[in-house]
Amino acid sequence: MTRVLLTGNAAAAWGARLARADYVPAFPITPQTEIIETLDRWIESGDMDARMVMMESEHSMITAAGAGAATGVRVFTATSSQGLLYGMEMVYTVAGWRAPFVLANVSRGLASPITLEPDHNDILAARDSGFLMFHGATCQEVLDLTLIAYRVAEDESVRLPAIVNLDGFYLSFTREPVDIPDADAVRRFLPDFDPETVRFRAGAPESQAVAVLGGGPYSYFRYQSHLAQRAAAPAFESAAKEYAAAFGREYGPLECYMADDAEIIMVMMGSFATKAKAAVDALRAAGRKVGLVRPRLLRPFPDDALRAALSGAVGVAVIDQNLSMGKGGILHAEIASVLYGLRGAGPVLTSFIGGLGGRDIAPEEFFEIVSITEAAARSGETPAPRLLYTERELREMRKLQTIAEAEHHLSRQEEEK
Amino acid sequence: MTDTAYHKVKDLPSTHLLGTGTALCAGCGGLHALGEIYDVLGENTVIVNAAGCMTLLSVYPFTPFRGSWLYTAMASAPAGAQGVRDALDILVSKGRLAPGDDLNVAVLTGDGSAYGMGLSATSGAIERGLDFLYLCYDNEGYANTGHQTSAATPHGAHTATNVGPQGMPGYKKDLFAIWAAHKPAYVATVIGSEPVDLARKIEKAAKMKGPRMIIALSPCPVGWEFDPAKMVEIGRLAVKTGIWPLKEFENGKITHTKIPPRTPVEEYLSLQGRFAHLFQPQRDEKTLKEIQARVDAYWAAVA
Numbered sequence: 001m002t003r004v005l006l007t008g009n010a011a012a013a014w015g016a017r018l019a020r021a022d023y024v025p026a027f028p029i030t031p032q033t034e035i036i037e038t039l040d041r042w043i044e045s046g047d048m049d050a051r052m053v054m055m056e057s058e059h060s061m062i063t064a065a066g067a068g069a070a071t072g073v074r075v076f077t078a079t080s081s082q083g084l085l086y087g088m089e090m091v092y093t094v095a096g097w098r099a100p101f102v103l104a105n106v107s108r109g110l111a112s113p114i115t116l117e118p119d120h121n122d123i124l125a126a127r128d129s130g131f132l133m134f135h136g137a138t139c140q141e142v143l144d145l146t147l148i149a150y151r152v153a154e155d156e157s158v159r160l161p162a163i164v165n166l167d168g169f170y171l172s173f174t175r176e177p178v179d180i181p182d183a184d185a186v187r188r189f190l191p192d193f194d195p196e197t198v199r200f201r202a203g204a205p206e207s208q209a210v211a212v213l214g215g216g217p218y219s220y221f222r223y224q225s226h227l228a229q230r231a232a233a234p235a236f237e238s239a240a241k242e243y244a245a246a247f248g249r250e251y252g253p254l255e256c257y258m259a260d261d262a263e264i265i266m267v268m269m270g271s272f273a274t275k276a277k278a279a280v281d282a283l284r285a286a287g288r289k290v291g292l293v294r295p296r297l298l299r300p301f302p303d304d305a306l307r308a309a310l311s312g313a314v315g316v317a318v319i320d321q322n323l324s325m326g327k328g329g330i331l332h333a334e335i336a337s338v339l340y341g342l343r344g345a346g347p348v349l350t351s352f353i354g355g356l357g358g359r360d361i362a363p364e365e366f367f368e369i370v371s372i373t374e375a376a377a378r379s380g381e382t383p384a385p386r387l388l389y390t391e392r393e394l395r396e397m398r399k400l401q402t403i404a405e406a407e408h409h410l411s412r413q414e415e416e417k
Numbered sequence: 418m419t420d421t422a423y424h425k426v427k428d429l430p431s432t433h434l435l436g437t438g439t440a441l442c443a444g445c446g447g448l449h450a451l452g453e454i455y456d457v458l459g460e461n462t463v464i465v466n467a468a469g470c471m472t473l474l475s476v477y478p479f480t481p482f483r484g485s486w487l488y489t490a491m492a493s494a495p496a497g498a499q500g501v502r503d504a505l506d507i508l509v510s511k512g513r514l515a516p517g518d519d520l521n522v523a524v525l526t527g528d529g530s531a532y533g534m535g536l537s538a539t540s541g542a543i544e545r546g547l548d549f550l551y552l553c554y555d556n557e558g559y560a561n562t563g564h565q566t567s568a569a570t571p572h573g574a575h576t577a578t579n580v581g582p583q584g585m586p587g588y589k590k591d592l593f594a595i596w597a598a599h600k601p602a603y604v605a606t607v608i609g610s611e612p613v614d615l616a617r618k619i620e621k622a623a624k625m626k627g628p629r630m631i632i633a634l635s636p637c638p639v640g641w642e643f644d645p646a647k648m649v650e651i652g653r654l655a656v657k658t659g660i661w662p663l664k665e666f667e668n669g670k671i672t673h674t675k676i677p678p679r680t681p682v683e684e685y686l687s688l689q690g691r692f693a694h695l696f697q698p699q700r701d702e703k704t705l706k707e708i709q710a711r712v713d714a715y716w717a718a719v720a
Contacts, residue, residue: 022504022507022511023500023503023504023507025496025499025500025503049511051503051506051507053499053503053545054545055496055499055541056537056538056540056541056544057537057538057541059490059492059493059496059538060492060493060495060496060499060537060538060541061496063489063490063493063496063497063499063500063538064496064497064499064500064503065500066497066500067465067487067489067496067497067498067499067500067501067504068500068501068503068504068507069500069504070487070500070501071500071501071504071505071508072504072508072513072514073504073507073508089490089492090489090490090493093489093490200463200485200487200501200504200505200520201514201518201520202461202484202517202518202519202520203515203517203518204518205460205482205483205484205485206485206486207475207480207482207485207486207487208485208486208487208488209487209488209489210475210476210477210480210486210488211472211473211475211476211477211488212476212477213476213477217477
């Protein structure tokens with residue numbers, strides 16, 4: 001085991017290298033590009049025995065990734081944001097091929113307006129595709145979850161592709177100390193790829209991904225993918241247990257921080273949860289019983305683990321770094337589905353939207369979120385969802401609007417001359 | 418073409434590899450060509466398919482193919498071929514696939530994908546030098562959805578989305594030239610009604626490496642509105658009138674493999690309901706002359 005400083009992107013690349021990926025269809029997009037550049041360097045230097053092919057779009061890239069896996073090699077690929085959406089037809093399509101591979105997505109807000117900074121609307125657009133979904137919050141976790149993702153994806157009870165998500169900029173370009181596992185130990189944890197029956201051989205012709213007629217066969221195959229997803233929960237548990245035994249780092253479907261005795265629990269995904277962690281520390285120091293729960297696994301959804309972690313609290317605040325227009329936070333709705341119908345009242349559930357396009361969430365905002373949720377728990381009344389935005393931000397926005405309006409007027413005047 | 422096994426109809430394969438009883442229409446010119454192509458190509462081929470009429474060939478749990486099949490999506494069959502080819506190469510080079518288990522990779526799409534939606538993926542695959550054979554059944558419209566206008570629809574034809582007196586106002590895209598501009602290993606046009614010419618071209622293409630394209634004009638009884646029994650006759654007329662030139666591109670050179678007698682295009686057009694408005698209630702001399710003039714100009718440039 002070697003300990004080095006790595007960016008989140010480099011950690012994802014190390015995951016692919018240690019997993020001995022055979023094939024890497026690629027296409028550049030900020031903030032993911034460092035992953036494929038790193039892999040290309042290793043392939044060129046002979047440190048990695050793989051083939052990379054530069055495709056002409058993410059739609060083609062995901063097609064080639066699925067087709068490579070369906071032919072019987074271990075595949076890794078990576079994208080982000082607009083790229084994931086451009087390839088979305090194939091994200092859904094290849095999931096149904098039941099050919100496992102791993103795709104690293106570096107989260108970035110979606111157009112419009114266009115931005116480079118992170119939130120989770122990109123990855124959540126793939127939520128219902130059939131891909132397993134893992135969310136890392138540190139560079140170490142990105143590497144470890146990539147290896148665990150291969151194990152779960154290739155488990156004979158699962159056989160589905162997986163996405164490992166890391167936040168753009170905050171993780172992709174942040175250097176953290178990372179333990180790089182020993183390659184031989186990884187080989188024992190993750191044996192060579194076994195394509196099972198999904199492969200192409202001249203001596204054993206196969207038809208893959210054929211059409212079906214009617215809802216009966218269609219539903220059957222769709223249910224099969226869903227059941228495979230559900231089987232991925234125990235597969236993850238046993239893979240994580242083995243991983244902990246081999247490498248000393250334990251990963252449950254949730255990261256629970258000071259949550260055991262917490263009265264108020266914040267729920268967040270991804271690297272911004274580390275900001276919430278700092279807020280928990282500050283609030284604990286002030287004597288308030290606050291904790292954090294961060295799902296590492298989004299699909300399969302860890303219903304049981306969430307119910308166990310949250311049902312003892314009096315208030316649960318879900319902070320969504322995404323926005324379903326016309327509804328609100330996506331994670332909030334998912335958490336509600338877990339808590340609704342509990343015996344007894346269950347915790348009150350509040351909803352906050354923050355961190356869109358990399359917008360910071362300040363410590364004071366976390367304190368406010370906790371206070372609002374405490375008040376809601378006391379009164380028993382659930383407040384309306386909040387869109388986090390400060391007066392200062394609004395003033396800055398008004399300044400930009402004033403400039404935009406002035407520029408608009410100026411160009412009008414010049415036109416009239 | 419001296420080193421060919423196919424000189425006359427008697428030389429063509431007498432056993433047929435493609436199974437029968439598929440969901441395709443009676444008199445499908447695409448299926449006609451595909452059967453002939455598959456006989457020469459052989460079963461050691463994985464066919465990567467894009468959305469189109471032929472997606473319905475393999476419907477769970479049946480397939481007419483003795484070899485392998487992968488359905489992808491409308492835009493990305495060449496990218497699917499890239500993934501399969503690369504993976505097979507990786508398996509062979511790492512000793513995980515017996516050389517005898519290697520496969521040829523072919524893409525099978527209609528004109529909707531080949532001329533339009535899949536063109537970006539096609540261009541990428543050619544530029545990367547992908548070793549694959551692209552088979553396009555060109556029935557000159559989005560036939561599977563009821564024959565709407567595609568980029569391959571010829572000038573003046575009625576389609577489900579060009580029902581006015583002019584028919585399709587634009588002109589059929591020159592996919593052959595687009596492929597040739599990429600300087601691939603091989604491009605050829607074929608038609609099922611000229612089986613010896615077709616067999617020779619598949620025989621030749623199958624021996625080559627790199628990107629290879631076969632565009633098969635595929636008379637479509639439903640979309641072109643003719644009696645399925647006339648499919649072969651219409652195909653022959655497409656060649657005889659010079660509307661569908663049989664040609665190939667190789668080593669930077671275009672060769673016409675059959676110089677047609679060039680009877681008037683009307684002989685071909687008048688048999689098809691999609692051109693009926695050019696003849697009734699009165700003759701559309703302007704359009705008929707224009708179509709003839711374009712064919713004449715094409716062959717004048719050839720000679």
